[in-house]
Amino acid sequence: MRQAWRVADVRAAEKTLMATLPEGTLMRRAATGLARRCALLLEATGGVYGARVLLLVGSGDNGGDTLYAGAMLAARGAQVRALLLSPDRVHLAGLAALRQAGGFTTVDLPTRSDLVLDGIVGIGASGGLRPLAAAIVKSIGDLRGRTGQRAVVVAVDVPSGVTVDTGHVPGDAVTADVTVTFGCLKPAHVVGPAAARCGQVELVDIGLGPVLVADPAVRVAEDADIAAWWPRPGAASDKYNRGVVGLATGSARYPGAALLSTAGALAGPTGMVRYAGSAHQEVVRAHPSVVAAPKVADAGRVQAWACGSGLGTTAEARTALRSVLATSVPVLLDADAITLLVGGEYAEDLRRDAPLVLTPHDGEFKRLAGEEPGADRMAGAARLAAWTNAVVLLKGDRTIVATPGGEIWANPTGSPALATAGSGDVLAGLLGSLLAAGLPAVRAAVAAAYVHGLAGRHAALGGPATAPEVAAAVRPVLARLVA
Numbered sequence: 001m002r003q004a005w006r007v008a009d010v011r012a013a014e015k016t017l018m019a020t021l022p023e024g025t026l027m028r029r030a031a032t033g034l035a036r037r038c039a040l041l042l043e044a045t046g047g048v049y050g051a052r053v054l055l056l057v058g059s060g061d062n063g064g065d066t067l068y069a070g071a072m073l074a075a076r077g078a079q080v081r082a083l084l085l086s087p088d089r090v091h092l093a094g095l096a097a098l099r100q101a102g103g104f105t106t107v108d109l110p111t112r113s114d115l116v117l118d119g120i121v122g123i124g125a126s127g128g129l130r131p132l133a134a135a136i137v138k139s140i141g142d143l144r145g146r147t148g149q150r151a152v153v154v155a156v157d158v159p160s161g162v163t164v165d166t167g168h169v170p171g172d173a174v175t176a177d178v179t180v181t182f183g184c185l186k187p188a189h190v191v192g193p194a195a196a197r198c199g200q201v202e203l204v205d206i207g208l209g210p211v212l213v214a215d216p217a218v219r220v221a222e223d224a225d226i227a228a229w230w231p232r233p234g235a236a237s238d239k240y241n242r243g244v245v246g247l248a249t250g251s252a253r254y255p256g257a258a259l260l261s262t263a264g265a266l267a268g269p270t271g272m273v274r275y276a277g278s279a280h281q282e283v284v285r286a287h288p289s290v291v292a293a294p295k296v297a298d299a300g301r302v303q304a305w306a307c308g309s310g311l312g313t314t315a316e317a318r319t320a321l322r323s324v325l326a327t328s329v330p331v332l333l334d335a336d337a338i339t340l341l342v343g344g345e346y347a348e349d350l351r352r353d354a355p356l357v358l359t360p361h362d363g364e365f366k367r368l369a370g371e372e373p374g375a376d377r378m379a380g381a382a383r384l385a386a387w388t389n390a391v392v393l394l395k396g397d398r399t400i401v402a403t404p405g406g407e408i409w410a411n412p413t414g415s416p417a418l419a420t421a422g423s424g425d426v427l428a429g430l431l432g433s434l435l436a437a438g439l440p441a442v443r444a445a446v447a448a449a450y451v452h453g454l455a456g457r458h459a460a461l462g463g464p465a466t467a468p469e470v471a472a473a474v475r476p477v478l479a480r481l482v483a
């Protein structure tokens with residue numbers, strides 16, 4: 001698991017650490033790690049010696065890191081130029097170090113550069129980029145290096161222009177090939193559109209770990225977490241004790257949603273899938289191992305329900321939703337089931353002891369919460385989770401999972417391939433299966449989003465993917481991940 005911390009918590013930890021160290025130690029550690037990474041990147045274009053390096057230097061310590069790293073590269077023979085965005089407020093010691101190592105300042109953007117270091121602004125950023133910085137950021141994509149290649153862009157700590165604590169990108173921002181960050185990850189590295197601006201994120205250890213005592217703002221699962229959590233059958237397993245998942249999905253109008261949620265559920269860890277709804281005949285025809293009935297009340301025992309994908313909002317759909325909520329097992333509500341909650345008709349039914357999971361996309365979120373998820377998607381998801389006392393999985397490029405207690409996860413495996421009709425139905429089935437297999441709701445949501453994202457990527461390898469292909473890709477992904 002990776003974790004990211006908010007700026008205020010990072011600053012508090014840095015303060016504690018700095019009190020124990022000679023002045024400038026942390027900045028030296030940061031700059032050394034940064035320079036080392038830059039040197040490795042320059043190897044690909046002919047080495048450090050003779051390389052043209054452009055430093056974009058803002059007025060804070062982020063600019064200081066950049067100047068010291070530039071000095072180290074200049075000492076190894078790179079031609080280093082520093083473009084100072086606020087010459088009257090530059091980090092003076094960093095500038096002196098650069099000059100002493102043979103680096104220069106410049107007032108214009110050079111025509112050639114092998115490497116650009118973005119030290120305009122780091123965790124001290126407030127608001128969007130100022131106009132001068134924005135204009136420079138727009139043109140760094142045009143810079144070419146000594147072999148004609150596009151200049152490699154390295155962001156120092158975070159790409160300038162992103163909102164560090166939320167991952168929001170309010171305007172122009174740097175798009176980095178590599179982001180070298182210090183001490184710990186910050187939310188912008190893993191959440192929202194900012195995460196995509198970071199490129200490859202590299203963490204330089206500056207000794208912050210032992211003093212970083214605050215809870216992380218957001219957690220990110222890795223392969224090893226999913227492998228550790230994923231239920232597997234053992235010698236004593238049978239189809240019932242592996243868990244049975246119930247699906248109340250699809251309708252006469254949307255039978256496909258029933259089939260896709262079933263396909264998702266069948267790829268999950270449960271021993272059996274029960275389907276209840278008007279598409280029962282189609283489901284059994286397509287998936288003979290499924291036990292199907294027309295109504296939830298006749299479906300038989302399950303250990304969790306997934307309800308709502310393609311369910312419609314008819315009287316029949318309302319009965320299905322009420323029946324599912326009346327059970328004492330974990331329930332996942334997706335799509336139309338979320339829409340049905342709007343208006344409060346089911347407020348009493350939602351008061352249940354067993355876990356509840358909601359999987360809205362932005363439109364459903366807005367309908368239910370009465371507001372957009374907003375620029376801070378983590379806070380938006382957490383608010384809805386607290387309000388509904390449910391685990392909320394807010395779909396998006398970096399899907400967010402939030403618990404009522406405020407624990408937040410960001411999914412790192414998202415893929416544009418998942419922006420296709422029916423892919424959410426597959427996710428609902430898979431997540432339902434994980435709930436039925438006994439995973440705590442938050443892990444079920446995190447693991448389902450993770451595997452679903454990988455399945456989207458896998459399916460897209462063969463060209464534009466449809467939801468049945470995403471469902472079919474879950475098994476090969478699991479074979480690699482949890483075999």
Ligand SMILES: NC(=O)C1=CN([C@@H]2O[C@H](COP(=O)(O)OP(=O)(O)OC[C@H]3O[C@@H](n4cnc5c(N)ncnc54)[C@H](O)[C@@H]3O)[C@@H](O)[C@H]2O)[C@@H](O)CC1
Pocket residue numbers: 014015018026027028030058059060061062063065120121122123124125126127128129130133156157158182206
């Ligand atoms: N505090 C520490 O112990 C360490 C800090 N380090 C570096 O220090 C950085 C934080 O330094 P600072 O607190 O000085 O803050 P920054 O350097 O991130 O930015 C603050 C400066 O940028 C200006 N600014 C703010 N928003 C702006 C915007 N939108 N556009 C243009 N200019 C803007 C402000 O006027 C201020 O002068 C970190 O990101 C990291 O790079 C590292 O050296 C590691 C140790």
